[in-house]
Amino acid sequence: MRAKIVAGNWKMNKNLAETGVLLSELKTKLKEAPDAKIIVAPTFTNLYYAFEELKEFDIEVAAQNMHQSENGAFTGEISADMLKSTGVDTVILGHSERRAYFGETDALLEEKVNTALRHDMTVIFCFGEELEDRKAGNHFDLVESQLKNALFKLDADSWKNIILAYEPVWAIGTGETASPEQAQEMHAFIRKTIANAFNAEIAEEVSILYGGSVKPANAKEIFAKPDVDGGLIGGAALDPQSFAAIANSF
Numbered sequence: 001m002r003a004k005i006v007a008g009n010w011k012m013n014k015n016l017a018e019t020g021v022l023l024s025e026l027k028t029k030l031k032e033a034p035d036a037k038i039i040v041a042p043t044f045t046n047l048y049y050a051f052e053e054l055k056e057f058d059i060e061v062a063a064q065n066m067h068q069s070e071n072g073a074f075t076g077e078i079s080a081d082m083l084k085s086t087g088v089d090t091v092i093l094g095h096s097e098r099r100a101y102f103g104e105t106d107a108l109l110e111e112k113v114n115t116a117l118r119h120d121m122t123v124i125f126c127f128g129e130e131l132e133d134r135k136a137g138n139h140f141d142l143v144e145s146q147l148k149n150a151l152f153k154l155d156a157d158s159w160k161n162i163i164l165a166y167e168p169v170w171a172i173g174t175g176e177t178a179s180p181e182q183a184q185e186m187h188a189f190i191r192k193t194i195a196n197a198f199n200a201e202i203a204e205e206v207s208i209l210y211g212g213s214v215k216p217a218n219a220k221e222i223f224a225k226p227d228v229d230g231g232l233i234g235g236a237a238l239d240p241q242s243f244a245a246i247a248n249s250f
């Protein structure tokens with residue numbers, strides 16, 4: 001049975017003190033034995049602190065990005081080995097904000113994914129179409145090409161370390177959510193695409209999260225869809241009450 005997952009992408013929010021407050025509130029508000037795996041992704045500067053704080057809890061810590069090289073003269077960058085040395089072995093790659101504001105291409109993301117997997121990390125791989133793609137009816141083709149370009153050269157065994165996060169760009173931070181039917185339709189398409197490129201077992205086992213304006217009010221309905229295995233939460237992950245309500249909606 002594939003894992004149910006609720007992950008909070010904190011983006012560039014929360015300093016060290018604020019991270020402490022949010023984590024302690026989450027510890028009290030989340031269910032003792034949650035039905036979904038819970039992941040939080042604070043900024044780089046707070047990862048080690050978050051990892052230490054959450055060691056005894058059923059909450060995993062992920063990074064929001066990572067460089068593709070092992071090490072070297074890449075001022076300001078963070079390597080897979082650095083992340084792993086803090087205890088963090090999950091990384092979000094391919095977020096639409098990285099693609100849009102930092103020029104991350106499918107080819108670069110393929111390299112990043114390969115590096116993370118070489119270090120035995122788990123990758124939360126994000127992808128999704130822009131509003132123009134959806135309006136033009138290109139959203140399935142676009143999503144298929146994003147998956148193909150970054151992930152389809154993987155060997156079958158690597159898929160156990162991949163979590164997919166479909167995040168339609170038009171729904172991120174806009175308050176406009178894909179309807180549960182739109183999410184289900186795309187997630188079923190993604191699963192079928194993976195089954196065709198690899199096999200039915202990999203497609204059945206991979207968790208596919210939905211991201212884009214998930215809130216306590218809509219989480220239950222979205223997560224109830226058969227091919228939606230959880231969510232990647234932005235804004236609502238910064239409020240412990242909201243994130244806990246979303247995480248507890250399974």
Ligand code: 13P
Binds near residue numbers: 171173175
């Ligand atoms: P929002 O939940 O704020 O729309 O952000 C979604 C997201 O980008 C998670 O990675």
